[in-house]
Amino acid sequence: MRKDIIVIGAGAAGLMCAIEAGKRGRSVLVLDHAERPGQKIRISGGGRCNFTNVHMGHEHYLSGNPHFCKSALARFTPHDFTVMLEKYNIQYYEKEKGQLFCRKNSLEVLRMLQEEVRKAGVELRLKCRLAEARKKDLFELITNQGTFESESLVVATGGLSYPALGATGIGYHIARQFGIQVTSLKPGLVPLLFSRNDMKIFGALSGISLAVKIRCRDSEFPGEMLFTHQGLSGPAILQASSCWKQGDRLKIDLLPAADALEIFRSRQGSRIEMQNLLAELFPRRFARAWSDLYISSKPLCQYNDKELVEIAGHLHNWEIGPRGTQGYKKAEVTMGGVETDELSSKTMEAKKVPGLFFAGEVLDVTGQLGGYNLHWAWASGYVAGQYA
Numbered sequence: 117m118r119k120d121i122i123v124i125g126a127g128a129a130g131l132m133c134a135i136e137a138g139k140r141g142r143s144v145l146v147l148d149h150a151e152r153p154g155q156k157i158r159i160s161g162g163g164r165c166n167f168t169n170v171h172m173g174h175e176h177y178l179s180g181n182p183h184f185c186k187s188a189l190a191r192f193t194p195h196d197f198t199v200m201l202e203k204y205n206i207q208y209y210e211k212e213k214g215q216l217f218c219r220k221n222s223l224e225v226l227r228m229l230q231e232e233v234r235k236a237g238v239e240l241r242l243k244c245r246l247a248e249a250r251k252k253d254l255f256e257l258i259t260n261q262g263t264f265e266s267e268s269l270v271v272a273t274g275g276l277s278y279p280a281l282g283a284t285g286i287g288y289h290i291a292r293q294f295g296i297q298v299t300s301l302k303p304g305l306v307p308l309l310f311s312r313n314d315m316k317i318f319g320a321l322s323g324i325s326l327a328v329k330i331r332c333r334d335s336e337f338p339g340e341m342l343f344t345h346q347g348l349s350g351p352a353i354l355q356a357s358s359c360w361k362q363g364d365r366l367k368i369d370l371l372p373a374a375d376a377l378e379i380f381r382s383r384q385g386s387r388i389e390m391q392n393l394l395a396e397l398f399p400r401r402f403a404r405a406w407s408d409l410y411i412s413s414k415p416l417c418q419y420n421d422k423e424l425v426e427i428a429g430h431l432h433n434w435e436i437g438p439r440g441t442q443g444y445k446k447a448e449v450t451m452g453g454v455e456t457d458e459l460s461s462k463t464m465e466a467k468k469v470p471g472l473f474f475a476g477e478v479l480d481v482t483g484q485l486g487g488y489n490l491h492w493a494w495a496s497g498y499v500a501g502q503y504a
Contacts, residue, residue: 117262117264117265118264118266119143119239119265119266120142120144121142121143121144121145121267121268121270121504122145122146122147122255122257122264122266122269123144123145123146123272124147124148124246124269124270124272124273124286124290125146125148125271125272125274126146126147126240127153127155127157128154128156128229128476128493129274129475129476129493130146130148130270131230131233132475132493132498133475133504134146134233134238134501135236135238135501136498136501136502137236137238138236139236143237144236144238145239146233146239146241147241148241148244149243149244150242150281151243152242153229153230153240154229160222161217161222161487163221164219164222165218165224165490166216166490167197167201167208167216167217167225167487167490168194168197168216168491169194169214169215169216169487170194170210170214170216172194172491174189176488177483177492178304178358178451178482178484179481180299180457181456181480184461185492185496186461187462188461188464188498191495191498192499197491197494198216200228200232204227204228206218206220207220214486216487244261245259246259246286251269251469251471251472255267255268255269255472257269268504270474270475270501270504271287271473271474272287272476272493273286273287273290273478274450274476275287275453275478276447277448277477278444279444279445280445288453288454291458291474291478296454296455296466296468297458298454299452299455299480301450301452302450302451303357303441303442303443303447303451304358304450304451304482305354305355305358305448305485305489306354306444306446306448307344307357307442307446308347308353308366308440309346309438309439309440309442310348310436310438311436311438312439314436315346318343319345320405321402321405322344322345323342323343324342324399325340325341325343325350326341326370326398326402327340327372327373329369329372330353331366332359332364332366333360335356335359337356339355340352341353343402346442347438347442348438354448354485355484358449358484360438360441362440364438365435365436365437366435366438367433367434367435368433368434368435370434371397374397375428376428376431377424377425377428380416380419380427380428383416384417385417387415387416387417389414389416390407390411390419391404391413393416394407410427411427449477449482450482453480453482454478454479459479464496464503465500465504471504473500473503474496476492476493476496476497477493
């Protein structure tokens, strides 16, 4: 079978690419090894699909080339996606920090994309496993469902995150096969693991959530931090994990909205135990564990000013050294990917392999938490679909 364009991957980027290419009158075939399309779309936003963010901008992305994503983001905006939703009467709302979610569930978005695929005349083949990809005059893909040829090939295979949903590294393999560099890879937006010592102390605090501000390297991440049986999670930790490297220590402000020293001094004559005072500021279980580890609790009136300064400083600058991450099985994204310097930011086409395009998570472009990664899939897929 011969088509104008073959897209490998029926996820967010691949479906968007296929829709746009089909609208241009191109014959398009989408191949995916999964049994159903859009597996990560289904689980996005806890099943409500955090499909974009109103604060879209290149500053919300990490990449070896921070300017690469600008062109695609400028040509496909959050408004462009919400116009699609409104055409299908899909209701959505802004939750917090500009995050947009479906009011019902993510299946609405997936059904919309599948209907757009159908209208664009795109052929979708599932349970189709790629054995080999090569190029002579045309691209030739050998699969368990036969051999397919095309003038253009779009790799929209995603990353390594969520292997339980079928994620593989095939997109990176295809890139390397055609002589295109792939950066180092690691899990991103992923929970962190306690060191063994911290596990003994804080492992029992599972379920406790605190509003914090986390400093990692040169960046700060305000938000919720959640204690788990194995370590730390929650939005602030997931954000910090994307810049965290083995051996780094996190500096956590446990009271970002208050001045601990001011609170202590305002009650310095009181006979309240320090641990009980901290229990007014934090969940009691956390206050007890933190106090047992760092202070000798006594009535507040018995502390001198130097001791109060020290305790306050520790609350605003608590250091913890994770021993690692929970890996790709819990990561929302893959950091790194196909080297962006190898591609045109205008078209997503490989500079040294005409007709070969890449889109979505397989690229070295990783968004922050909050709808940015799905939007990158839409935008990069849209651009590839305009030029393939």
